[in-house]
Amino acid sequence: MRLPEGIFNTSYAKDTAIIRTRWQWFLFVLLLILLFTLPPLFGNRHQLQLANIIGISIIAVLGLNVLTGCAGQISLGQAAFTAVGGYTAAAFAVKLDLPFWLAIPAAAIVAGLVGLIFALPAARIKGFYLAMSTLAAHFIILWVVKIIPDITDGINGMRVPPPELGGFSFDTPQRLYFLIIPIVIIMAFLARNFVRTKVGRAMIAVRDNDLAAEVMGVNTFKYKVLAFTICSAYAGVAGALLAYNHKFVHPDSYPLMDAIWYLGMLIVGGMGSVSGAILGTIFIRVLNDLTATELVPFISDTWPSMSAEVAASMGPLTFGLILMLFLIFEPRGIIHRWELFKASYRLWPFAHAPGGR
Amino acid sequence: MNTNGTKIIAKDLVLNFGGVTALNNVSFELREGEILAIIGPNGAGKTCVLNCINGFYRPQNGKIIFEGYDLTKMKPHKVAKLGLARTFQNIELYTGLSTLDNLMAARHNLIKYNFLTAGLYFGWAHRQEMEHRRIVEDIIDFLEMAPIRYKPVGSLPYGQRKRVELGRALALEPKVLLLDEPMAGMNVEEKEDMARFILDTFELKNIPIIIIEHDMGLVMDIADRIIVLDFGQKIAEGTPEEIKTNPEVIRAYLGTE
Numbered sequence: 001m002r003l004p005e006g007i008f009n010t011s012y013a014k015d016t017a018i019i020r021t022r023w024q025w026f027l028f029v030l031l032l033i034l035l036f037t038l039p040p041l042f043g044n045r046h047q048l049q050l051a052n053i054i055g056i057s058i059i060a061v062l063g064l065n066v067l068t069g070c071a072g073q074i075s076l077g078q079a080a081f082t083a084v085g086g087y088t089a090a091a092f093a094v095k096l097d098l099p100f101w102l103a104i105p106a107a108a109i110v111a112g113l114v115g116l117i118f119a120l121p122a123a124r125i126k127g128f129y130l131a132m133s134t135l136a137a138h139f140i141i142l143w144v145v146k147i148i149p150d151i152t153d154g155i156n157g158m159r160v161p162p163p164e165l166g167g168f169s170f171d172t173p174q175r176l177y178f179l180i181i182p183i184v185i186i187m188a189f190l191a192r193n194f195v196r197t198k199v200g201r202a203m204i205a206v207r208d209n210d211l212a213a214e215v216m217g218v219n220t221f222k223y224k225v226l227a228f229t230i231c232s233a234y235a236g237v238a239g240a241l242l243a244y245n246h247k248f249v250h251p252d253s254y255p256l257m258d259a260i261w262y263l264g265m266l267i268v269g270g271m272g273s274v275s276g277a278i279l280g281t282i283f284i285r286v287l288n289d290l291t292a293t294e295l296v297p298f299i300s301d302t303w304p305s306m307s308a309e310v311a312a313s314m315g316p317l318t319f320g321l322i323l324m325l326f327l328i329f330e331p332r333g334i335i336h337r338w339e340l341f342k343a344s345y346r347l348w349p350f351a352h353a354p355g356g357r
Numbered sequence: 358m359n360t361n362g363t364k365i366i367a368k369d370l371v372l373n374f375g376g377v378t379a380l381n382n383v384s385f386e387l388r389e390g391e392i393l394a395i396i397g398p399n400g401a402g403k404t405c406v407l408n409c410i411n412g413f414y415r416p417q418n419g420k421i422i423f424e425g426y427d428l429t430k431m432k433p434h435k436v437a438k439l440g441l442a443r444t445f446q447n448i449e450l451y452t453g454l455s456t457l458d459n460l461m462a463a464r465h466n467l468i469k470y471n472f473l474t475a476g477l478y479f480g481w482a483h484r485q486e487m488e489h490r491r492i493v494e495d496i497i498d499f500l501e502m503a504p505i506r507y508k509p510v511g512s513l514p515y516g517q518r519k520r521v522e523l524g525r526a527l528a529l530e531p532k533v534l535l536l537d538e539p540m541a542g543m544n545v546e547e548k549e550d551m552a553r554f555i556l557d558t559f560e561l562k563n564i565p566i567i568i569i570e571h572d573m574g575l576v577m578d579i580a581d582r583i584i585v586l587d588f589g590q591k592i593a594e595g596t597p598e599e600i601k602t603n604p605e606v607i608r609a610y611l612g613t614e
């Protein structure tokens with residue numbers, strides 16, 4: 001029901017719905033239409049590649065949001081779990097000749113299971129020690145990749161054929177876009193549902209007060225392990241798509257730095273929020289792209305004496321700077337700013353609500 | 358196994374922390390349909406009793422039986438599943454969640470869907486969410502928390518947070534309620550509200566309650582029976598009238614020889 005002072009929810013179902021008004025439905029459908037028409041029609045190759053990388057990163061960051069954002073467990077292992085996904089998809093495609101629509105779920109399951117194995121010890125430790133052990137997980141996983149050449153082709157890496165569906169081959173950035181974006185939407189839908197149900201509440205309970213959570217009936221160990229598993233499964237899907245995107249998997253394609261980028265995207269977007277994870281990823285990826293395409297050429301033109309190496313380090317440099325600024329000025333991320341803005345817009349000209357939201 | 362109207366039997370509890378004896382051979386029982394108060398000076402071991410019941414501490418000796426289940430070796434979340442809910446002396450809420458979600462979180466074991474159906478949401482999970490939301494809203498109404506329904510509890514004033522904690526305990530649909538100083542640090546008005554809520558809960562849901570409280574006047578008013586701890590020892594047990602006149606209790610409280 002629409003009242004002068006805003007939306008008045010007449011049922012609990014209305015109140016919990018993500019899309020609550022007709023106007024929001026309209027915007028949502030419009031967004032979907034634009035998403036599937038604008039970039040593929042008008043984007044150039046570079047922009048489409050960027051869009052694909054953003055989509056893939058969003059999936060990895062959505063997974064990290066379940067683990068770090070909701071359950072409060074820090075992980076530096078996300079890049080390694082994308083490697084597990086990438087290699088699973090590649091091995092399925094190359095060695096077993098299976099189609100991508102089996103390889104991608106398989107990547108999710110295998111990465112999820114590997115995550116589960118690492119979670120069993122990791123769910124017993126906290127904070128700094130947890131960060132260290134997920135760091136160890138990164139190196140262990142990539143080491144294992146190198147010593148099982150029967151499956152991974154070891155340090156030679158593996159060519160990955162483009163995914164195919166009934167004779168249609170997803171072999172250009174434009175075509176891959178149509179594979180990646182629907183998967184991003186599915187993964188975001190699942191992530192949103194995890195967050196808004198029993199699963200998310202239990203994880204946030206563990207994050208905010210594990211003592212109380214345990215005493216109030218949450219099996220904290222189980223939910224930490226579940227968070228790790230879901231997070232790794234997301235990484236698995238991202239890794240599989242990354243493999244199709246690069247058409248190649250190699251132990252060096254999954255640097256530790258990627259794990260840190262994912263964490264940074266989550267922090268900038270806003271921990272614990274699905275929209276935040278998406279916004280943060282877009283923001284950081286676009287910024288990084290602008291740095292590479294605009295800032296670096298500008299710098300090397302202006303100061304030709306500067307070495308290429310210095311210019312190339314501009315990407316991580318701006319990333320670090322942005323991250324620091326967010327941690328100092330808005331540790332709750334872009335999404336928090338947006339929510340503040342929405343709230344003040346809704347209430348204007350009043351300063352706060354007479355109760356309720 | 359429900360031995361003639363007792364809900365919880367605690368026998369010979371011994372709990373040591375290094376050299377400190379927090380509980381020394383403490384035995385008591387909680388009967389069906391009663392409010393049992395635990396009183397005693399600071400550091401007497403009152404909170405430790407609740408922590409032992411919860412499975413949060415493991416007593417070195419002794420047993421706690423609830424409806425035939427031995428709680429002494431049980432994990433806290435299992436104890437909660439049996440229907441023992443509590444509040445904490447130093448408010449332990451999920452600060453990032455709203456009042457509503459704090460209460461919903463307590464229904465964790467009552468909500469029946471797994472993470473796969475949660476991911477799909479529509480259908481089974483949605484129906485369950487709505488059903489449990491309705492129950493939680495009743496508790497919100499009961500505790501007069503409607504205005505703070507959507508507020509993150511971290512931003513609430515102290516008295517209201519205490520109230521949310523009671524609400525969260527009720528949302529678990531407990532068979533026994535354990536309250537650790539639910540009125541500590543409140544002003545008179547808030548205390549009266551809280552006392553009213555506790556008594557209403559007791560009468561409406563007919564659940565036995567163990568309450569730890571320092572305010573003697575209040576304890577004497579609401580408790581059916583009282584046990585008194587001092588330095589980990591149970592020094593007295595009885596009705597409010599008996600406790601009021603017990604010389605041991607007077608000595609422990611006034612600290613005279």
Ligand SMILES: Nc1ncnc2c1ncn2[C@@H]1O[C@H](COP(=O)(O)OP(=O)(O)OP(=O)(O)O)[C@@H](O)[C@H]1O
Pocket residue numbers: 374377378379397398399400401402403404405406446
């Ligand atoms: N985890 C712990 N480690 C070491 N000592 C503890 C621990 N928990 C409690 N104690 C000790 O056990 C004794 C009893 O503590 P408890 O918290 O049960 O007291 P209390 O009766 O609840 O006191 P208060 O009225 O101050 O809350 C105290 O001496 C306390 O220092």
Ligand SMILES: [Mg+2]
Pocket residue numbers: 403404405446
């Ligand atoms: Mg205490």
